[in-house]
Amino acid sequence: MNLYETYTVFIPGDSAAVALGANLVAEALLQEANKRCIDIRLIRNGSRGMIWAEPLLEIQTSAGRLAFACTNPEILVELLDTGIFERELDMSVAERIHPSCLGFTEDIPWLKNQNRQTFSRCGIINPLCLDDYQTLGGLSSLKNALEQQPNDIIDAIAASGLRGRGGAAFPAGIKWKTVAECSSPCKYIVCNADEGDSGTYADRLIMEGDPFLLIESMAIAGYATGANKGYIYLRSEYPLARQILDQAIRIAQQKNLLGDSILGSEFNFDIQLFVGAGAYICGEETSLLQSLEGKRGEVRSKPPLPAQEGLFGQPTLIHNVISLCSVPAALVSSGQHYAALGINRSLGTLPFQLSGNIKYAGLVELAFGHSLRYLLDQFGQGTLSGKPLRAVQIGGPLGAYLPDRMLDTNLDYEEFIAIGAGIGHGGIVVFDDTVNLQVQARYAFQFCVEESCGKCTPCRIGAKRGLDNLSTSNDLVLVEALCEVMESGSLCAMGGMTPIPVRSAIHYFPEDFTPTELVS
Amino acid sequence: MHYLGGINTIKTLIKLAVEDNQVLTSALRQLVDKYGFIDSELIPFIADSYNLSKAEVLGVISFYEDFRTTPPLAHVIRICQAEACQALGATTLMAHCKSVGLTNKQNVEIGTVSCLGLCACGPALIHNENLHARVTSAKLDEIIRQTQK
Numbered sequence: 001m002n003l004y005e006t007y008t009v010f011i012p013g014d015s016a017a018v019a020l021g022a023n024l025v026a027e028a029l030l031q032e033a034n035k036r037c038i039d040i041r042l043i044r045n046g047s048r049g050m051i052w053a054e055p056l057l058e059i060q061t062s063a064g065r066l067a068f069a070c071t072n073p074e075i076l077v078e079l080l081d082t083g084i085f086e087r088e089l090d091m092s093v094a095e096r097i098h099p100s101c102l103g104f105t106e107d108i109p110w111l112k113n114q115n116r117q118t119f120s121r122c123g124i125i126n127p128l129c130l131d132d133y134q135t136l137g138g139l140s141s142l143k144n145a146l147e148q149q150p151n152d153i154i155d156a157i158a159a160s161g162l163r164g165r166g167g168a169a170f171p172a173g174i175k176w177k178t179v180a181e182c183s184s185p186c187k188y189i190v191c192n193a194d195e196g197d198s199g200t201y202a203d204r205l206i207m208e209g210d211p212f213l214l215i216e217s218m219a220i221a222g223y224a225t226g227a228n229k230g231y232i233y234l235r236s237e238y239p240l241a242r243q244i245l246d247q248a249i250r251i252a253q254q255k256n257l258l259g260d261s262i263l264g265s266e267f268n269f270d271i272q273l274f275v276g277a278g279a280y281i282c283g284e285e286t287s288l289l290q291s292l293e294g295k296r297g298e299v300r301s302k303p304p305l306p307a308q309e310g311l312f313g314q315p316t317l318i319h320n321v322i323s324l325c326s327v328p329a330a331l332v333s334s335g336q337h338y339a340a341l342g343i344n345r346s347l348g349t350l351p352f353q354l355s356g357n358i359k360y361a362g363l364v365e366l367a368f369g370h371s372l373r374y375l376l377d378q379f380g381q382g383t384l385s386g387k388p389l390r391a392v393q394i395g396g397p398l399g400a401y402l403p404d405r406m407l408d409t410n411l412d413y414e415e416f417i418a419i420g421a422g423i424g425h426g427g428i429v430v431f432d433d434t435v436n437l438q439v440q441a442r443y444a445f446q447f448c449v450e451e452s453c454g455k456c457t458p459c460r461i462g463a464k465r466g467l468d469n470l471s472t473s474n475d476l477v478l479v480e481a482l483c484e485v486m487e488s489g490s491l492c493a494m495g496g497m498t499p500i501p502v503r504s505a506i507h508y509f510p511e512d513f514t515p516t517e518l519v520s
Numbered sequence: 521m522h523y524l525g526g527i528n529t530i531k532t533l534i535k536l537a538v539e540d541n542q543v544l545t546s547a548l549r550q551l552v553d554k555y556g557f558i559d560s561e562l563i564p565f566i567a568d569s570y571n572l573s574k575a576e577v578l579g580v581i582s583f584y585e586d587f588r589t590t591p592p593l594a595h596v597i598r599i600c601q602a603e604a605c606q607a608l609g610a611t612t613l614m615a616h617c618k619s620v621g622l623t624n625k626q627n628v629e630i631g632t633v634s635c636l637g638l639c640a641c642g643p644a645l646i647h648n649e650n651l652h653a654r655v656t657s658a659k660l661d662e663i664i665r666q667t668q669k
Contacts, residue, residue: 013638015638015651016637016638016640016641016653018651019636019638019641019651019652019653019655020641020654021642047538051640051641052640053596054641134654195635195637196635197635198602198604198605198634198635198639199602199603199604199605199639200635200637200639201637201640203637204637236549236638237587237633237635237637237646238636238637239646239649239651240651274546275549275582276584276586277545277548277549277552277584277585277586277587278584278585278633279583279584279585280634291545292543292545293543294544294545294546294580295544295545295580296579296580296583297583297584298568298583310536353639353640354640355604355607355639355642356603356604356606356607356608356642357607357608358640360640361639361640362640363640384608387632393603397602397603427604427639429603429607429639430607431607432607435607440603440606443603443606447634450634451634453583483526487568
């Protein structure tokens, strides 16, 4: 049975879709429908992650949803002219209805070949309808959890093998256990939604497309660790996510999914949305906590770990959006289902984000273990410019630049560490052969200069010296020395990992670093 | 400066934030959301309300990109310069702005931003709160032309 009535139209309200003109398509649809006296129900869903097809328009038919790619107001008029809403069309020849038709959404190989665990509902439902959320399995995980002992939930998280998806890949079970074992009466759940890494947008997509999932997951984490208050630290560069989360939290409070005695249990939990102010470093957990406390986002030294002394000095479970949103999937069959996906110590799935110069860019959720090449070939299918691929940066601005010959590396946290790289938050940025890696290495230092919090010397001074050097003498021996100091002496990953893009660029693309290649 | 509702409204807003136990960054966020900037003349008042020194308040303001002390122009356009947008010509787009003098149009402020989460459809920009993706030089010219009407 279909969740939505026949002829319901879906046009995403997701940022990427909107930036590509989805609101114009939606307005045109309502206007035209009115003019033609057709009764249409429009739902602004989240994105399916097929950013290459946005604005994607879907029409519910009795046989499933029909998808139309890259729509605009003109295509919409053509579509209405086919009479699609007024008479029975032969949907088995969907492509003949209009050239933009991709057929039934469920059959699109790009989606079908994914393994959607965390993103199972994203793009399918109305993000702000709690009933739709529940119809597709939402809240069942929280309801189950509230009937269990907190310890059993933590054991299931540990058994699932879930690791932090923000980049550090720390085992979630250990973190939860540490917070749960602290005896403080006041504990916090903090969701890190300061997704600043270039090439990543999984957090944004899920917050805009399935916000109740984040709320449910935070409540489960609160119950398991004994915390009654949650914060979502959202970056200000995501204005639409802010609006959607704001509404979702309000609805959750009205429907008793948040507040006192949630869902009739004895557990109290509430969430506050906190909007950042344009500092990349606040994605670093201790800097984020400083910012939440009202201060400059300067990194704190660890220990103490945030799990023991975090927000306002209290035990704090701090997790990235995707780590939290993976919780309901991880809890299925006490963690066994999730643990059966992936390889070695990289279990479950990761939403990879194909970005930059790539033909079929978008979000691909896959179990760990495929090669990077499989992901790029199977889903990305070449560069957008049509020129040869030259470099791939994986893991955000602090991630390595890899040449074609390294693409056979398997998507597994440890395999990437072994080649001096990292999977990070799963962002993959593709560059064609017009890229100059000396310029990119210099940008890595420049980014660190701009975004360093300034607290520790290796990061603050090292990045500046590195930038100066790559802008003038190009003395690679000195650059390597700076990288060594930054890597071993910085307080956090900002300074500690800036050497990764720099070194990988020098190592894999030495031809770009000859003095003649100096670009002013 | 002329404020919506006058200086007392702003002061009340700050006082309410303190009473509501909101942290300083949260109060500053409210000011920026409402007025677009934080007037430096308010710093002594904010410092007093939060029992901090003026230097501490200024320290927090200057740390964050969004906490500006000058009023924004009517149109603030920020072009993403992060890697994914670079891979699709963000640097060229910025250079285009400078070369054809888009940076000195009336009522338009052009700046940069690092990542809008539109990495699969770059180059991207944000014009006030409106997002644009796959921005070409021609599209940018058009956006700016619209602001000059």
